[in-house]
Amino acid sequence: MNAAPADQIRLLDLQAIDSRLDQLAHRRRTLPEHAEIDKAGADHTALKDLVVAAQAQLGDTTREQVKAEQDVEQVRARAARNQQRMDSGAVTSPRDLENLQHETASLAKRQGDLEDVVLEVMERMESAETRVTELTARLEHASVVLKEAETRRDAAFAEIDADAAKVQRDREVVAGAVPADLLKLYTRLREQQGGVGAARLYQRRCEGCRVEFAVSDLNAIKAEPADAVLRCDNCGRILVRTAESGA
Known part of the structure; x- marks a missing residue:
C-alpha cells in the first residue's frame, strides 16, 4: 500500500485523538x-x-x-x-x-x-x-x-462527554483527510493492537512496541519509497516515518 507521507503523518494525529478518546472512555468507566x-x-x-x-x-x-x-x-x-x-x-x-x-x-x-x-x-x-x-x-x-x-x-459524565464530543469532532476532521484504504487499515490494526494502529518511528525505535531496529533494518526502511506504507515487523502496526526517525 502507498500513501503520501503527509497522509501517513496525519495518522499520528488521528492516533493521538483516538488515544484521547480511549482515555476519556476509560475515565468514564472507572470513576x-x-x-x-x-x-x-x-x-x-x-x-x-x-x-x-x-x-x-x-x-x-x-x-x-x-x-x-x-x-x-x-x-x-x-x-x-x-x-x-x-x-x-x-x-x-x-x-x-x-x-x-x-x-x-x-x-x-x-x-x-x-x-x-x-x-x-x-x-x-x-x-x-x-x-x-x-x-x-x-x-x-x-x-x-x-x-x-x-x-x-452525573456531573463527571457531563464533563467527560463534553470533552469527548469535542475530541470526536476533531477526529472527524482528521479522519476525513486520510485516504479511505489507509484509514481502513489503520482502523483494523487499531482494533487488533489494543487501540494503537499507527506508531511513529522515532530514533530507530517503534513507539508502538518500543522495539529498536537494527542498522540493517533501518537501511531497509531507508530504501523504501517515501510513500510506502510500512509495518513494524515486531508488532504489525503502521510505522510512520518522520524527520526524527533516523531512517
Missing part, C-alpha cells in the same frame, strides 16, 4: 463514584429491607398488644358483672354464690397475668418503634449519600 454508588446502593437496599422487616415486626407487636388489651378488658368486664351480681343480692344460693366468688378470684388472677402480658408487649413495642425510627433515619441518610454520589457521577 470512583461507581464504587461509591455500588456501596451506597447496597447499603440502601439492605437498610430498606431492615426497615420493612422492622415495620412488619412493629405491626405484629401492635396487633399483639391490641389483642392482649382486649383480653384484659374481657376479663375485667366479666369480673365486674360478677361483682355486680353479688352486690345486687340476686344470687341467693350459697353454692352459686361460692362458685361466683371462686370465679371472681380466678378472674382477678387471670387479669393480673394478662396485664403482665400487656406490659411485656408494650416494652417490646417500644423497642420495635425505636428500631423503626433508627433504621428509618439511617435509610434516609443512605438515600442522601446515594443521591450525592449519583450527582457527582
Whole structure:
C-alpha cells in the first residue's frame, strides 16, 4: 500500500485523538463514584429491607398488644358483672354464690397475668418503634449519600462527554483527510493492537512496541519509497516515518 507521507503523518494525529478518546472512555468507566454508588446502593437496599422487616415486626407487636388489651378488658368486664351480681343480692344460693366468688378470684388472677402480658408487649413495642425510627433515619441518610454520589457521577459524565464530543469532532476532521484504504487499515490494526494502529518511528525505535531496529533494518526502511506504507515487523502496526526517525 502507498500513501503520501503527509497522509501517513496525519495518522499520528488521528492516533493521538483516538488515544484521547480511549482515555476519556476509560475515565468514564472507572470513576470512583461507581464504587461509591455500588456501596451506597447496597447499603440502601439492605437498610430498606431492615426497615420493612422492622415495620412488619412493629405491626405484629401492635396487633399483639391490641389483642392482649382486649383480653384484659374481657376479663375485667366479666369480673365486674360478677361483682355486680353479688352486690345486687340476686344470687341467693350459697353454692352459686361460692362458685361466683371462686370465679371472681380466678378472674382477678387471670387479669393480673394478662396485664403482665400487656406490659411485656408494650416494652417490646417500644423497642420495635425505636428500631423503626433508627433504621428509618439511617435509610434516609443512605438515600442522601446515594443521591450525592449519583450527582457527582452525573456531573463527571457531563464533563467527560463534553470533552469527548469535542475530541470526536476533531477526529472527524482528521479522519476525513486520510485516504479511505489507509484509514481502513489503520482502523483494523487499531482494533487488533489494543487501540494503537499507527506508531511513529522515532530514533530507530517503534513507539508502538518500543522495539529498536537494527542498522540493517533501518537501511531497509531507508530504501523504501517515501510513500510506502510500512509495518513494524515486531508488532504489525503502521510505522510512520518522520524527520526524527533516523531512517
